Amino acid sequence: MIKIAIVGFGTVGQGFAELLIRKRKEIEKAVGKFKITAIADSKSSISGEFSPSDALKMKRETGRLRDDVSATEIVRNAEYDVLIEASVTKIGGGDGVEYIRQALKRGKHVITSNKGPIVADFDGLMKLAEKNGVKLMYEATVGGAMPVIKLARKYLALCEIESVKGIFNGTCNYILSRMEEEKLPYEQVLKEAQELGYAEADPTYDVEGIDAAMKLVIIANTIGVRARYEDVEVTGITQITPEAFQVAAEKGYTIRLIAEVSKEKLRVSPRLVPKYHPLSIRGTMNAAMFKTDTAGNIFVVGRGAGKEETASAMLSDFYEIYAGSR
Amino acid sequence: MIKIAIVGFGTVGQGFAELLIRKRKEIEKAVGKFKITAIADSKSSISGEFSPSDALKMKRETGRLRDDVSATEIVRNAEYDVLIEASVTKIGGGDGVEYIRQALKRGKHVITSNKGPIVADFDGLMKLAEKNGVKLMYEATVGGAMPVIKLARKYLALCEIESVKGIFNGTCNYILSRMEEEKLPYEQVLKEAQELGYAEADPTYDVEGIDAAMKLVIIANTIGVRARYEDVEVTGITQITPEAFQVAAEKGYTIRLIAEVSKEKLRVSPRLVPKYHPLSIRGTMNAAMFKTDTAGNIFVVGRGAGKEETASAMLSDFYEIYAGSR
Numbered sequence: 001m002i003k004i005a006i007v008g009f010g011t012v013g014q015g016f017a018e019l020l021i022r023k024r025k026e027i028e029k030a031v032g033k034f035k036i037t038a039i040a041d042s043k044s045s046i047s048g049e050f051s052p053s054d055a056l057k058m059k060r061e062t063g064r065l066r067d068d069v070s071a072t073e074i075v076r077n078a079e080y081d082v083l084i085e086a087s088v089t090k091i092g093g094g095d096g097v098e099y100i101r102q103a104l105k106r107g108k109h110v111i112t113s114n115k116g117p118i119v120a121d122f123d124g125l126m127k128l129a130e131k132n133g134v135k136l137m138y139e140a141t142v143g144g145a146m147p148v149i150k151l152a153r154k155y156l157a158l159c160e161i162e163s164v165k166g167i168f169n170g171t172c173n174y175i176l177s178r179m180e181e182e183k184l185p186y187e188q189v190l191k192e193a194q195e196l197g198y199a200e201a202d203p204t205y206d207v208e209g210i211d212a213a214m215k216l217v218i219i220a221n222t223i224g225v226r227a228r229y230e231d232v233e234v235t236g237i238t239q240i241t242p243e244a245f246q247v248a249a250e251k252g253y254t255i256r257l258i259a260e261v262s263k264e265k266l267r268v269s270p271r272l273v274p275k276y277h278p279l280s281i282r283g284t285m286n287a288a289m290f291k292t293d294t295a296g297n298i299f300v301v302g303r304g305a306g307k308e309e310t311a312s313a314m315l316s317d318f319y320e321i322y323a324g325s326r
Numbered sequence: 327m328i329k330i331a332i333v334g335f336g337t338v339g340q341g342f343a344e345l346l347i348r349k350r351k352e353i354e355k356a357v358g359k360f361k362i363t364a365i366a367d368s369k370s371s372i373s374g375e376f377s378p379s380d381a382l383k384m385k386r387e388t389g390r391l392r393d394d395v396s397a398t399e400i401v402r403n404a405e406y407d408v409l410i411e412a413s414v415t416k417i418g419g420g421d422g423v424e425y426i427r428q429a430l431k432r433g434k435h436v437i438t439s440n441k442g443p444i445v446a447d448f449d450g451l452m453k454l455a456e457k458n459g460v461k462l463m464y465e466a467t468v469g470g471a472m473p474v475i476k477l478a479r480k481y482l483a484l485c486e487i488e489s490v491k492g493i494f495n496g497t498c499n500y501i502l503s504r505m506e507e508e509k510l511p512y513e514q515v516l517k518e519a520q521e522l523g524y525a526e527a528d529p530t531y532d533v534e535g536i537d538a539a540m541k542l543v544i545i546a547n548t549i550g551v552r553a554r555y556e557d558v559e560v561t562g563i564t565q566i567t568p569e570a571f572q573v574a575a576e577k578g579y580t581i582r583l584i585a586e587v588s589k590e591k592l593r594v595s596p597r598l599v600p601k602y603h604p605l606s607i608r609g610t611m612n613a614a615m616f617k618t619d620t621a622g623n624i625f626v627v628g629r630g631a632g633k634e635e636t637a638s639a640m641l642s643d644f645y646e647i648y649a650g651s652r
Contacts, residue, residue: 019620026484027484030483144622145621145622145624146624147477147481150480150481151473154642154645155476157356157642157645157649158349158352158356158638158641158642158644158645276607278613278627281604282602285604292638294349294471294634294641295470295471295642296628296629296635298471298472298626299626299627300626301626301627302621302624303622303623306622308622309621312484312620316482316483316621319484323483
C-alpha cells in the first residue's frame with residue numbers, strides 16, 4: 001500500500017487528488033494499491049482515516065480542511081511514503097524548501113510542482129534525496145505535461161545535450177503570437193490576455209521573463225550546468241513593438257521569448273525564430289528543443305500549464321518512482 | 327559485465343557498435359562495464375575475444391567478418407545478455423523474427439531497430455519476452471531518435487491516449503514540403519529527392535505509405551490498439567498536385583502524409599494540416615502528436631532516420647534496461 005501525503009492544496013494539489021480518485025483503477029493496475037493519508041494547505045489539514053472526495057468538497061466549500069494541524073507537522077509526523085509538494089512557487093524557495101527537506105530526511109520520496117525549492121537549492125536537495133535513498137521528482141515544475149525533465153534525465157541520458165532552447169511561458173507566447181497575428185501593440189494584447197485569464201493582473205512574473213528564467217535554471221541543473229537564478233541574463237517582452245514583428249516577418253522570421261542554456265549561455269530574451277521552425281509555435285503552448293550530439297535536435301511541444309496537465313506530470317513522476325523499472 | 331551481441335551489421339548495427347565504442351566512458355558510468363561478445367551479418371560473424379574496432383574495420387574493408395558461423399548460430403549459441411537485432415526490415419518479418427524469438431527463449435533481452443518482426447508478431451513476441459522475464463525494446467523502429475515509444479509506454483502510461491497522429495516518413499515529408507515551397511510537381515521533386523539521397527531508386531516503400539503504415543501498426547499495438555498491417559487504410563503521396571497545395575494554402579493549410587491511430591481509425595493518408603500547427607513541419611523531419619485525456623496534446627519532433635539517430639534510440643533502450651530504475 002503506497003501512502004501519499006499532499007502539501008499545498010490549491011489548484012495543483014487538488015488537481016492531483018482528483019486525478020488519483022478518477023484514475024484509481026489504472027494507477028493501481030500499474031503500481032499497486034495506494035491511499036491518501038494526509039492533506040495540508042497553508043492553514044489546515046486532514047490526516048488519518050478520511051475520504052479524499054470529502055476533503056476536496058470541504059476545501060472547495062469552506063476554503064479549509066478539517067483540522068488545525070499545520071503543514072509542517074503533517075510533513076514531519078504524518079504517515080506517508082511519498083510527499084506531493086504542491087505549494088505555490090516563491091522566488092527564494094518559500095516554505096516548500098523545508099517541506100521537501102523534512103520529507104527527504106525522513107526517507108520519503110518527494111514529487112513537487114514547486115519551482116522555488118528546486119531553483120533555490122537544486123544540488124542540496126538532490127544530494128539529500130540520494131543520501132536517504134529516495135527520489136526527488138520535479139517534472140511538473142517545467143512545461144506542464146511536456147516531458148522535459150524526463151527527456152533530459154532518462155531518454156537523452158547517454159547523449160551529450162549541447163543546449164536546450166525553449167519557450168517556457170505560455171503567457172508571453174500568447175501575447176507575442178497575438179501581436180504577430182493581429183499586428184497589435186503590446187499593451188493592448190496584454191489587456192486582452194488579462195481579460196481572458198491568460199495573464200495575471202500583475203503580469204511582471206511572466207512578461208519580465210522571471211518565470212521562464214526559473215524554469216531555465218531547473219533545466220540547466222538537470223543537464224549538468226550549475227546555475228543559480230542570479231546567473232540568468234533576463235530580458236522580458238514589454239519592449240517589443242508591432243514594427244519589430246513586421247521587420248522580422250519580411251525576412252521570414254517571428255519573435256518569441258526564448259530561454260536558452262548551454263555551457264556558455266544562460267539567457268531568457270526575445271529572439272528571432274524562423275517562421276516554420278518548430279519553436280515558432282502559437283498561443284499558450286510551450287516548446288523545448290534539445291540539441292544533442294547523437295540524437296540530433298529533439299523537440300517537444302505541449303501545453304505548459306493547466307491544472308490537469310500539471311497533475312498529469314506529477315502522476316508521471318509517481319509512475320516512474322513506483323513502476324519505473326517495468 | 328553486460329555482454330552484447332549484434333546481429334545485422336549494416337548501417338544501424340555498425341552505428342550502434344561505433345556509439346558503444348565512442349561513448350564507452352559515459353555508458354559504463356551509467357550502467358557498468360560492458361563487452362561486445364559477438365557480431366553477425368547475413369553471411370559471416372565474429373565472436374569470442376575480438377576488438378570491435380577491428381571488426382568494424384574488417385567489415386568496412388572486406389564487406390564481411392572473420393568467421394563463417396551464421397547469424398542463427400550466433401543468436402542460438404553465443405554468450406550474451408542482450409541482443410541488438412539490427413537486420414533490415416522485411417514486410418512479413420524476415421529472419422529477424424526468428425533471431426528475436428531465439429534470444430527471448432534463451433532469456434536474453436532484445437533491442438531491435440527492425441520493424442518487420444514487431445509488425446508481424448507484436449503480441450507473440452511481447453508475451454514471449456514477459457514469459458522469459460526479459461525485455462524486448464523497439465524505440466528505434468519508429469521515428470529515429472524521437473522518443474515515441476517511450477512516451478507512449480512510460481511517460482504517458484497513466485494517460486488515456488485517445489489518438490496518435492504523426493509524420494513518420496521523412497522522404498514523403500521532404501517531397502511534400504518541397505512541393506509546397508517551390509510549387510513543383512511530384513515527379514520533379516521526387517527526382518530531386520533521389521539525387522540528394524532522400525529517396526530510394528525504387529521509392530515505393532516510402533511514397534506509397536508502406537513504411538509509415540508499418541510504424542503506425544507498431545504505435546497502435548504499443549497504445550493497446552490491436553492491429554495488423556492489413557488493417558491499415560493506406561494512401562500514398564503520388565497523386566498530390568501543386569494545385570492541391572495552392573487550394574490548401576488559400577485556406578491557411580498545407581498537406582502532409584499523416585498516419586493516425588485511434589480506437590476507430592487506422593489510416594495513412596495525405597491530410598490538410600493548419601499552416602502553423604506543430605505537425606506542419608518541413609524537410610525530412612518526423613513528428614508525432616499524442617492526444618491524451620489529462621496531459622493535453624503532446625508533440626515530439628525530430629529526425630526520423632539516420633545512422634546516429636537510430637543507434638541513439640537503441641542506446642536509450644539499452645539505458646532503460648540497465649539503468650531504468652535509477
